[in-house]
Amino acid sequence: MPAAFDDLLATVPLGAWINGRSRPASSGATFDVRNPATGDVLAAVADSTVDDVTAAIDTANAVADEWAATPPRVRADVLRRAFDLVTERRDQFALLITLEMGKPVAESLGEVTYGAEFLRWFSEEAVRINGRVTTAPSGNGQIVVTKEPVGLCLAVTPWNFPLAMGTRKIGPALAAGCTMIVKPSEDTPLTMLLLAKTFADAGLPAGVLSVLPTMNAVDVVDSLMHHPTMRKVSFTGSTQVGKILLAQASDQVLRTSMELGGNAPFLVFDDADLDAAVDGAVAAKMRNGGEACTAANRILVQNSVREEFTSRLAARIGAMDVGPGWEEGTAVGPIVNDRQRERIAALVDEAAGNGARVRTGGASLDGPGSFYAPTVIDNIPAGSAILTEEIFGPVAAVVGFETEDDGVALANSTDYGLASYFYATDIARIQRVARRIQAGMVGVNRGVISDPAAPFGGIKQSGLGSEGGSEGIGEYLDTKYVALPPSV
Structure with missing residues (x-):
């Protein structure tokens, strides 16, 4: 194990990230995160429960209106500062990715560069959300089309790119004015927890982003998706699990982005x-x-x-x-x-x-x-x-x-x-x-x-929707039509 890991671990929050801080799971339980190159335990992380889901949702909903109303330039500045901090901390993130997931450090550094770029890209997209105003063809008024944040979002992320799969979802959600709860893979929660802390250091208001590591993904995700205030789920993982989540999403007709299996x-x-x-x-x-x-x-x-x-x-x-x-x-x-x-x-x-x-x-x-x-x-x-x-x-x-x-x-x-x-x-x-x-x-x-500047997504059983590019932020925006009377 690299000697630098002990110093790095001291900077990583090991609890659930709720309301802008790290806290133990409500049950007090933890689970071990292991190094796949040695089998050694890296850390014990909070094992979140359904009670933690309630706390995360309550804090997200408490700040949702304020974050949605935050000027796009302010949201963009938070994302840009997060980009700068991730880039500044690239060596720490890369080592953590390697120890959790196993890839060579050189590739982990590549992931940090790639993952950080989503934060810069969507900081720029935040100020380019637009609509349109046209005169109705009949002449009986104006058609006003606006874009608004969908609301509370759930992101379920995989272990293979533990930073980039987070930034690819969190970036557009925050740029659009949404709050988000992330359920990271149980194999690689440390990188996501460090990312949450980095967002806080960049000035993201408490409650806008929560991270719930857990070994009980079935119950925790089910509770999140069936909460009456949840509006969208974004998932990267297997087609088999994606089909289950799509079925669950139908109960409340949640917006979905699904990046599923490939061949x-x-x-x-x-x-x-x-x-x-x-x-x-x-x-x-x-x-x-x-x-x-x-x-x-x-x-x-x-x-x-x-x-x-x-x-x-x-x-x-x-x-x-x-x-x-x-x-x-x-x-x-x-x-x-x-x-x-x-x-x-x-x-x-x-x-x-x-x-x-x-x-x-x-x-x-x-x-x-x-x-x-x-x-x-x-x-x-x-x-x-x-x-x-x-x-x-x-x-x-x-x-x-x-x-x-x-x-x-x-x-x-x-x-x-x-x-x-x-x-x-x-x-x-x-x-x-x-x-x-x-x-x-x-x-x-x-x-x-x-x-990051190109749409990432598949067809057939490889998924629905796109991440990245100008298309990526659209996944987190609702379209509203306002019918105005004729001007006088």
Whole structure:
């Protein structure tokens, strides 16, 4: 464990964050947060209950009208100060992310930069909320359209990007004038708690943002979503859980933003620059150790270049150093917990047992810690679970195809449609394939596509709504039409 962690931990609030301060759970209970690289306990965090939900909602509602009426420039200034503080504290946030979640420090620093940028972006969007005034075509008055904050929002965030998935939801909510309660993943609550404190240091009024870590997500989230003053839920996680939340949201007709599972195709056509395609595949597959909803899940390669591409990819991935994220030279850290590692191993073992070829890796690594070897597997039989389920780990599954039509059909042969990627050089092919791919986001000759200034979201069973871009703040605004009489 890095020596700096003890000093860092002293700055992290370990209670539920309610009314601008850290407080024990109402029950007094705590739960342990563990380091996936060692299995050691990092800290004991307040285990929030339904009673804490009531306290968080009461404080949010007490300040809701005042925050909604706060001038947009003032809200923008709070977000900008939060951006500055997160940037200033980037080393602390990065180390905390690495210790909680496992990714190498270099990638954690990248997440801090990316996550902070949502705060800067939405500080700028806060002052650009607009409507319109037009004369009714009939001439009998004016049509006035305004945008207003939706009200109290719930954010349920995942463990794989514990800072960025928070700022991507909190930023637009606060910019729009909404109050928000965050339920972070039980695997990575420390980063979100430090972020809440950072917002307070930036001048965010007490009560506007609360954070409720808990091991009892089912009851806590259910209580939040069924509170009569809740207006919106934003969730990032699995499609299975998202469907449950959508059903719960229907009880009160809550606004929803759902960023759900993916099965991203990464297509390599025979006219691709193979050097660039291998680089892109490594980025799209191995960023965050493959633990990303945008990670390339199926590497689809035209048969005429498949063996050359796969050999190069296996050499690159097989050479990646595995270890604790804080050690110099580590390229791939641990899986977030043993349960996730066992699920990844089961997918690889099933495919290999049915005749797939493991080109490199293909096994869990000895502990301590939850490590899995960077893996490339090909010759995968159709129907294998590894081609239909989200791998969420450092495993590249390679499949061949014959023609462009075959490749596009394979790419679209999924219930999901979040991210997709393809490599080609022929401009006509690029235009055709980009148009035909069924996904909310398409990367052309690039393996990393996320950008705070661009809308992030999927189609089909990958979700509803968009985060980021100018679209992101619209998810937290209601449209109001005011019919004015003719001017006199």
